[in-house]
Amino acid sequence: MPITLDRRSFLAGSAGLIALHPFSLQAASNQVHLRLMETTDLHVHVFPYDYYADKPRDTVGLARTASLVKEIRAEATNALLLDNGDFLQGNPMGDYIAYERGMRDGDLHPVIAAMNAVGFDASTLGNHEFNYGLEFLMKSLAGADFPVVCANIAKETGAAPRDDKTLLPPYVLMDRTLTDGAGQKHAIKIGLIGFVPPQVMNWDRRHLEGNVQARDILQTARAYVPEMKEKGADIIIALSHSGIGAARESDGMENASLVLAGVDGIDAIMTGHSHLVFPSSKYDGLDGIDVAKGTLQGKPATMGGYWGSHLGLIDLMLERDAGGWRVVGHASEARPISKRNEDRSITALVDSTATVLAAAAQEHEETLAYVRRAVGKTDAPLHSYFALVADDPSVQIVSIAQSWYIAQMLQGTEYDGLPILSAAAPFKAGGRGGPDYFTDVPKGDVAIKNVSDLYLYPNTARAVLVTGAEVKDWLERSAGIFNQVEPGKADQLLLNPAFPSYNFDVMDGVTYQIDLSQPSKFSTKGELQNPDASRITKLEYNGAPIDPEAQFIVATNNYRASGGGDFPGAKGDSIVFEGPDTNRDVIVRYIVEKGTISPRADANWRFAPLPGTSVLFDTGPKASDYASDVRGVAISAAGEGPEGFARFRIDL
Numbered sequence: 001m002p003i004t005l006d007r008r009s010f011l012a013g014s015a016g017l018i019a020l021h022p023f024s025l026q027a028a029s030n031q032v033h034l035r036l037m038e039t040t041d042l043h044v045h046v047f048p049y050d051y052y053a054d055k056p057r058d059t060v061g062l063a064r065t066a067s068l069v070k071e072i073r074a075e076a077t078n079a080l081l082l083d084n085g086d087f088l089q090g091n092p093m094g095d096y097i098a099y100e101r102g103m104r105d106g107d108l109h110p111v112i113a114a115m116n117a118v119g120f121d122a123s124t125l126g127n128h129e130f131n132y133g134l135e136f137l138m139k140s141l142a143g144a145d146f147p148v149v150c151a152n153i154a155k156e157t158g159a160a161p162r163d164d165k166t167l168l169p170p171y172v173l174m175d176r177t178l179t180d181g182a183g184q185k186h187a188i189k190i191g192l193i194g195f196v197p198p199q200v201m202n203w204d205r206r207h208l209e210g211n212v213q214a215r216d217i218l219q220t221a222r223a224y225v226p227e228m229k230e231k232g233a234d235i236i237i238a239l240s241h242s243g244i245g246a247a248r249e250s251d252g253m254e255n256a257s258l259v260l261a262g263v264d265g266i267d268a269i270m271t272g273h274s275h276l277v278f279p280s281s282k283y284d285g286l287d288g289i290d291v292a293k294g295t296l297q298g299k300p301a302t303m304g305g306y307w308g309s310h311l312g313l314i315d316l317m318l319e320r321d322a323g324g325w326r327v328v329g330h331a332s333e334a335r336p337i338s339k340r341n342e343d344r345s346i347t348a349l350v351d352s353t354a355t356v357l358a359a360a361a362q363e364h365e366e367t368l369a370y371v372r373r374a375v376g377k378t379d380a381p382l383h384s385y386f387a388l389v390a391d392d393p394s395v396q397i398v399s400i401a402q403s404w405y406i407a408q409m410l411q412g413t414e415y416d417g418l419p420i421l422s423a424a425a426p427f428k429a430g431g432r433g434g435p436d437y438f439t440d441v442p443k444g445d446v447a448i449k450n451v452s453d454l455y456l457y458p459n460t461a462r463a464v465l466v467t468g469a470e471v472k473d474w475l476e477r478s479a480g481i482f483n484q485v486e487p488g489k490a491d492q493l494l495l496n497p498a499f500p501s502y503n504f505d506v507m508d509g510v511t512y513q514i515d516l517s518q519p520s521k522f523s524t525k526g527e528l529q530n531p532d533a534s535r536i537t538k539l540e541y542n543g544a545p546i547d548p549e550a551q552f553i554v555a556t557n558n559y560r561a562s563g564g565g566d567f568p569g570a571k572g573d574s575i576v577f578e579g580p581d582t583n584r585d586v587i588v589r590y591i592v593e594k595g596t597i598s599p600r601a602d603a604n605w606r607f608a609p610l611p612g613t614s615v616l617f618d619t620g621p622k623a624s625d626y627a628s629d630v631r632g633v634a635i636s637a638a639g640e641g642p643e644g645f646a647r648f649r650i651d652l
Contacts, residue, residue, distance in 0.1 A: 029180055029181055029182035029184065030180065030319060030320055030321075031180055031181055031317055031318065031319050031320075031328070032078060032178045032179070032180050032181075032186060032188070032317075032318045032319075032320075032325075033076065033077065033078060033181070033315065033316070033317055033318075034076075034078045034079070034080070034178060034315075034316045034318055035072055035075070035076040035078065035079040035080070035313065035314070035315055035316075036079075036080050036082065036237065036268060036270070036302075036313070036314040036315075036316065037068075037069055037072055037079060037080065037081045037082065037311055037312065037313055038081075038082050038083070038084055038270045038272075038302055038303075038304045038311065038312030038313070038314075039062065039065055039081075039082075039083050039084065039304055039308060039311065039312070040083065040084035040085065040086070040126075040241070040270070040271070040272030040273075040303060040304050040305070040306065040312065041084070041085070041086040041090075041126065041272050041273065041275055041305070041306035041307065042062055042083070042086065042087045042090075042111065042306075042307060042308055043086055043087070043089060043090020043091055043094070043128065043306065043307055044087065044088065044089065044090050044091045044093045044094035044110075044111050045060045045061050045062060045090070045091060045307040045308050046061060046062050046063060046093070046110060046111055046114040046356065046357070046359070046360040046364070047061050047063060047352075047357065047360065047364050048060055048061035048063060048064050048348075048352060049061070049364070051091055051092040051093065051367060051368070051371050051449060051452070052091075052092070052371075052428075052449055052450075052452055052453040053436075053453075054368070054371065054372070054449055058337075058338045058346045058347070058348040059307075059309055059337070059338045059346060059434070060307040060308050060309060060337075061307070061308045061337070061352065062111075062114050062115070062118065062308045062356060063114070063308075063352035063353050063356040063357045064308060064337040064338075064348070064350050064351070064352055064353075065118075065308040065310075065311050065337055066117075066118045066352075066353035066356045067337075067350035067351055067352065067353050068311040068335050068337065068350055069081055069118060069119075069311065070353065071350075072311070072313065072335075077178075077179045078176075078178040078179060080121045080122075080176075080190070081118065081119060081120050081121050082120065082121060082122050082123065082192065082237070082239060082270055083115065083120055083122075083123035083124070083239075084123070084124060084126070084239050084240070084241050084270045084271070084272040084304075084312075085123065085124045085125050085126025085127075085128075085129065085194070085196065085239070085241035085272060085273075086126030086127065086128045086129065086241065086272065086273070087111050087112075087115070087123070087126070087129070088109065088111065088128065088129050088131070088132065088136075088137065088140055089128040089129070089131040089132065089457075089458065090128060090307075090456075092367055092370065092371045092448075092449065092452050093110060093111075093360075093363060093364065093367040094111070094132075095452065095458060095584075096363070096366060096367045096370045096371075097109060097110065097363065098131075098132040098136060098458070099458075100366075100370060101363075101366070103136055103139040103140055104139075105139065105142075107139065107143070108143040109140040109143060110359065110360035110362075110363035110364075111360070112140055112141070112143045112144050113143070113359040113360055114356050114359045114360050115144065115146070116143070116144065116145045116146075116359070117353075117355045117356045117358075117359040118353070118356055120144075120145075120146045121146055121174070122146050122147050122148070122149065122172060122174070122192045122239070123144070123146060123147075123148045123149075123194075123239070124148065124149055124150055124194025124195065124196065124239035124240075124241055125137075125148065125150040125153070125168065125194065125196050125241065126196060126241040126272065126273065127196055127197050127199065127200045127203060127204075127241065127273070129196075130200050130203075130204040130207055130208060131204060131207075131457075131458050132207075132458070133207045134167075134207060134208070134211055134212070141168075147169065147172045147192075148168055148194075149168055149169050149170060149171050149172050149192060149193060149194040149239065150166065150167060150168045150169075150170065150194045150195070150196055151166065151170035151171060151193050151194060151195055151215075151220045151221070151224050152170075152195050152196060152198065152214055152215040152216070152217055152220040153166060153167045153168070153196060153200070153212050153213075153214055153215075154166050154167065154212060154213050154214075154215065155167055155211070155212055157213050157215070160223060161215055161219060161220045161223035161224060162223050162224065162227060164215070167212055168194075170193060170194075170220075170224050171191055171192060171193035171194070171224055171228055172191070172192050173189050173190070173191050173228065173231060173232065173233055174189070174190045174191075174192065175187065175188075175189055176188055176189075176190055178318075186320065188234045188235070188318075188325060189232045189233050189234045190233070190234065190235055190236075190237065191228040191229075191233030191234075191235065191236040191237065192236075192237050192239060193221070193224055193225065193228065193236065193237075193238055193239065194238075194239040194240075194241070195217045195220065195221065195238065195239070195240050195241060195242060195256070195260070196214070196217075196241050196242070197217070197241070197242055197254045197255075197256075197273065198214035198215065198216060198217065198252050198254075199214075199252070199254050199563075199564075200214055201213070201214045202559075202562040202563045202564060202572060203558070203559055203562065203564055204558075205558065205562050205572070206460060206558060206578060216251060216252055216253070217240070217242060217253060217256040217260060218249060218253065218256055218259055218260060218263065221238070221260055221263045221266070222263060225263055225264070225265040225266060226265065228265070229265055234324055234325040235267045235268070235316070235318065235325060235327065236265055236266050236267050237266075237267065237268045237269070237270065238260055238261075238263075238266050238268070238269040238270065239270050240256070240257045240260055240269055240270060240271050240272070241272050241273050242254065242255055242256045242257045242260070242271065242272070242273050243255030243257060243271065243272070243273045243274030243276070244257045244258050244271055244274065244276075244278060244283060244289070244296065244301075244303065245257070245258060245259075246258065246259075247259065247286075247287040247288040254273075255273065255274065257269060257271040257296060257301070258288050258289065258296050258297065259297075261288075261295075261296035261297040261298075261299040261301060262288075262296075262297035262299075266299060267299065267300075267316070267327050268299060268300045268301065268314050268316060268327075268330070269296060269299055269300075269301045270301070270302060270303075270312060270314075271296075271301055271302070271303040272303055272304070272306075274303070275305065275306035275432055276303055276305070276432070277303060277304070277305045277309075277310055277334045278291075278294070278301060278302055278303035278312075278332075278334065279291045279292075279294040279302070279332055279333065279334065280334070293330075293331075293332075294314070294330070294331060294332025294333065295330075295332070300314045300315075300316065300327075300330035300331070300332050301314070301332060302314050302332045302333070302334055303334065304334050305334060305336070308337065309336060309337060309338070310334040310335060310336050310337065311334070311335045311337075312332075312333075312334050313332065313333050313334065313335060314330065314331070314332050315329075315330060315331045315332075316329075316330050317329035317330065336349060337349055337350055340643065340644060344435070344621070344644040370448060371447060371448050371449030371452065372447050372448075372449060373447055373448050374445040374446065374447050375446055375447065375448060375451065375588050375591050375592050376445075376446045376591035376592055376594065376595055376596065376597065377444060377445055377446060377595065377596045377597070378441065378443060378444070378446050378591075378596070378597050378598075378599055379443060379596055379597070379598050380393065380443055380598060380599055380600055381393070381440070381441065381442055381443050381626065382394045382397060382439060382440075382441035382446075382450070382454065382599050383438065383439055383440045383441070383622075383623075383626055384426045384428050384429055384438045384439040384440075385438050385440075385619045385620050385622065385623035385626055386619065386623065386626070386627075386630050386633075386635070387426035387429050387439075387501070387504075388426065388429050388481065388495060388501060388504060388617065388619075389494065389617055389633060389635075389650060390601070390603070390606070390630045390631065390632055390633045390635075391506065391601035391602060391603045391604055391605055391606070391631065391632060392426065392506070392601055393599040393600060393601050394426065394439045394441075394454055394599070395424045395425070395426055395506050395601075396508065396599055396600070396601050396602070397454065397587065397590075397597060397599040398422075398424040398454060398455060398583070398587060399422035399423070399424045399506070399508035399555075400422070400508070400590070400599075401583075401586050401587045401589075401590035401591075402422045402424065402461065402555035402556070402583065402586060403420050403421075403422040403508065403509065403555050404586075404590055405461055405555070405579070405581070405586045405589070405590070406420055406422075406461065406463045406553065406555040406577065406579075407420055409461075409463070409577055409579060410463065410553065410576075410577060413577075415463075415465065415553055415576055415577075418465075418551055418552065418553050419509065419541065419542075419550075419552050419553065420463075420509065420552070420553045420554075420555060421471065421507055421508065421509035421510060421552050421553065421554045421555070422507070422508040422509060422554065422555040422556070423474065423505040423506070423507050423508075423554050423555070423556045423560065424505065424506060424508070424556075425478075425501060425502050425503060425504050425505045425506065426439075426501050426502075426504065427455065427456040427457065427501065427502055428453065428456065429501035429504075429619075430501075430618065430619055430620060430645060431497070431500070431501055434643070434644065435619075435620050435621060435641075435643065435644035435645045435646070436620060436644075437620075438619070438620045438622070438623075439453050439454055440453075440620075440622060441453060441454070446591055446597070448588065451584055451587050451588050451591070452584065454584075454587060455583050455584045455587055457557075457559070457583075457584075458582050458584065459557035459558050459559050459582060459583050459584075460557065460558045460578070460579055460581065460582050460583065461555070461557065461558075461577075461579030461581055461582070461583055461586055462555075462556050462557055462558050462560070462561035462562075462575055462577065462578055462579065463553050463554065463555055463556070463561075463575070463576050463577035463579075464553070464554050464556060464561050464569060464570050464574040464575055464576065465551060465552075465553060465574050465576045466551070466552055466553075466554055466569035466570075466574060467548060467549060467550065467551060467552070467569070468541075468546040468547045468548045468549060468550040468552065469548035469549070470568050470569030471507065471510065471539070471546060471552055471554070471569070472536050472539055472546065472548070473521070473568035473569065474505065474507065474554070474567050474568055474569050474570070475505075475507055475512060475536045475539070476520075476521040476522060476533070476534070476535055476536050476568075477503075477505075477521070477522045477526055477565070477566070477567050477568060478503065478504050478505040478506070478507075478567075479514050479520065479521075479535045479536060480496070480499055480503075480520040480521075480522050480523065480524060481495060481496055481499040481501070481503070481504045482494055482495065482496065482514065482516055482520070482535075483495065483496050483516075484516065484517070484518065484519050484520065485516045485517060485610070485613060485615055485652075486517075486613075487517050487610045487611075487612070487613050488610075488611075488612045488613055489613060490612075490613070490614045491614055491615070491616050491638075491649065492613075492614070492615050492616065493615070493616055493617075494516075494615035494616060494617040494650065495617050495618075496524065498524045499524045502565075503565040505556075505560070505567070506605060507554075507605075508604065509541070509552075509604075510539060510540060510541050510546065510604065511538070511539075511540045511604045511605065512536050512537070512538060512539040512540070512604075512605050513536070513537045513538045513605065513606055513607065513608040514535050514536060514537075514605065514606075514607050514608060515534070515535050515536075515537050515607075515608040516535070516607060516608070516610065516613075516615070516652065517608075517610060518533050518534060518535045519533045519535075520533065520535065521533040521534070521535065525566065526565060526566025526567065527566075537608055538608075553576070554569070554570070556570065557583050558578070561574070561575050562575070601630075601631055601632075602631075603631040603632030605632075606632040606633060607633065607650070607652055608652075609652060610652040611652075613651075613652040614649050614650060614651045614652065615649070615650050615652065616638055616647055616648070616649055616650075617647070617648055617650070618641035618642070618645035618646065618647050618648075619641075619645065619646060619648060620645065620646065621644070621645070621646040623646060623648065624637060624646065627648065633650055634650060634651045635648050635649070635650055636648065636649050636651070637649075
């Protein structure tokens with residue numbers, strides 16, 4: 001049977017040879033040590049730079065991750081560098097290339113140029129690769145010096161996955177020569193297969209509908225992995241742009257990596273999409289996961305954070321016998337490019353690689369000019385420090401701009417005259433992004449970088465038709481971000497860390513309260529779990545209780561309208577308007593037209609009073625500058641929070 005080693009045992013093996021020789025020399029004469037390196041969710045972060053804040057940032061950047069790659073290549077005789085998708089979109093450089101410069105035939109996308117400079121061996125697609133359309137995607141990939149694979153996106157589907165005409169090659173078989181512990185060369189055929197969440201068909205419907213179709217990840221894997229074996233693959237590595245989710249299989253899984261690892265024939269799995277790190281304590285105690293050994297379903301796995309924050313690493317000890325190559329030992333880790341100190345400061349652990357910076361230097365300068373353009377003014381600060389606990393100016397301006405746009409677009413249509421509500425969520429609200437991951441636009445000029453800061457994603461404007469009952473359930477779904485609290489008890493934790501801030505929709509155009517003493521009606525994934533629960537109280541439109549049968553237009557984005565987040569009333573079948581404009585462009589247009597905006601939250605929602613009850617929440621340290629200005633809630637400082645956050649108290 002294969003020997004499964006945790007990292008400590010692996011490093012200490014082979015009679016201590018690791019202390020005397022390079023890591024790979026602990027392999028015996030019939031053994032090959034292969035290091036697999038992974039980046040994932042780069043989102044165009046080549047430079048260690050935060051374009052939204054317009055300042056350097058030591059926690060991000062492929063140029064920094066590349067230095068880890070150099071170190072690991074120096075340690076190992078045999079190594080592969082793989083990317084796990086979401087590289088084309090995600091910061092202003094990506095938007096600049098897509099919307100300003102464009103991709104003409106023969107152009108080299110800066111992130112592709114940087115990846116070429118690092119020397120990637122292969123990549124797969126992430127869901128955000130489709131954000132700018134298929135033509136942009138294919139022109140960008142044309143410049144890659146490495147193969148890009150994706151098995152479950154097809155231009156034409158057949159009776160079974162192996163009959164599909166896929167958009168990209170479903171897999172690649174790489175003939176490599178590896179050196180064993182005795183210095184002998186061995187030929188090996190390494191199979192790489194890629195997967196993306198099938199939800200892309202909802203998330204980017206406007207680009208994909210009628211052009212491609214997505215298959216279930218697991219169904220596709222079970223079809224192609226045997227074919228790869230038939231064609232001579234000695235080992236198979238899955239590039240799964242899919243998170244580590246449930247251990248039980250279900251149709252169309254978004255986060256399928258844990259189940260995928262159990263597919264027979266897959267030897268190692270690279271994961272991503274969730275912007276998390278594996279191995280890490282985040283996954284302690286979960287079924288099918290061994291953090292100490294770095295395994296999913298017994299298979300070595302890694303997830304290298306996001307934006308270049310970590311380099312995922314899997315060490316495989318391969319042994320050749322009469323039956324071919326097999327994995328006899330493995331270890332996994334995720335190496336960071338920086339560390340957070342006790343005083344909240346950040347220390348870079350590596351320097352940037354000059355050749356990687358040079359590959360995107362011109363586009364970096366062009367992006368800086370792009371994001372610094374002023375489009376208007378604001379007479380009040382725009383910040384998101386309290387966006388999860390009170391009506392918030394950064395969300396308010398998005399909602400107002402959406403309503404303004406949709407009202408114009410629906411003029412003269414059958415929906416003209418229906419009441420328009422607007423749903424918006426905070427994108428930068430701390431969480432996994434850290435204590436500096438907040439919108440903070442000072443009073444004065446508003447530049448494109450500020451609008452990008454308000455609205456991170458290139459979503460497009462949508463309008464859906466809903467009932468009053470669906471408005472209430474939409475808000476019930478949103479209110480799942482809050483933990484249930486016990487009345488009369490002090491200092492209970494308010495926020496559920498498993499609930500992403502981008503699913504916390506605030507609805508403008510109605511007034512309502514949230515009763516935290518009630519359980520959540522929906523789970524964090526949007527499943528109905530407490531049918532009789534009612535957190536949303538005093539829901540009113542124009543000062544009167546909302547009519548469950550009344551019809552409303554809700555201005556939102558393509559992600560939400562097409563089923564993203566699984567919100568009642570927004571499942572893809574209620575869309576009445578699909579705008580050609582991004583929500584970000586709508587905000588820019590609104591600011592340009594108004595000249596000066598006044599983004600003051602109106603406290604249209606608040607928590608229901610619970611006398612003698614208080615809750616705690618964590619936000620950025622700079623929140624203290626604005627705490628006294630928050631309307632509709634009693635907030636006070638409560639000391640330091642974990643990992644550089646500041647803690648505040650709300651008296652309900």
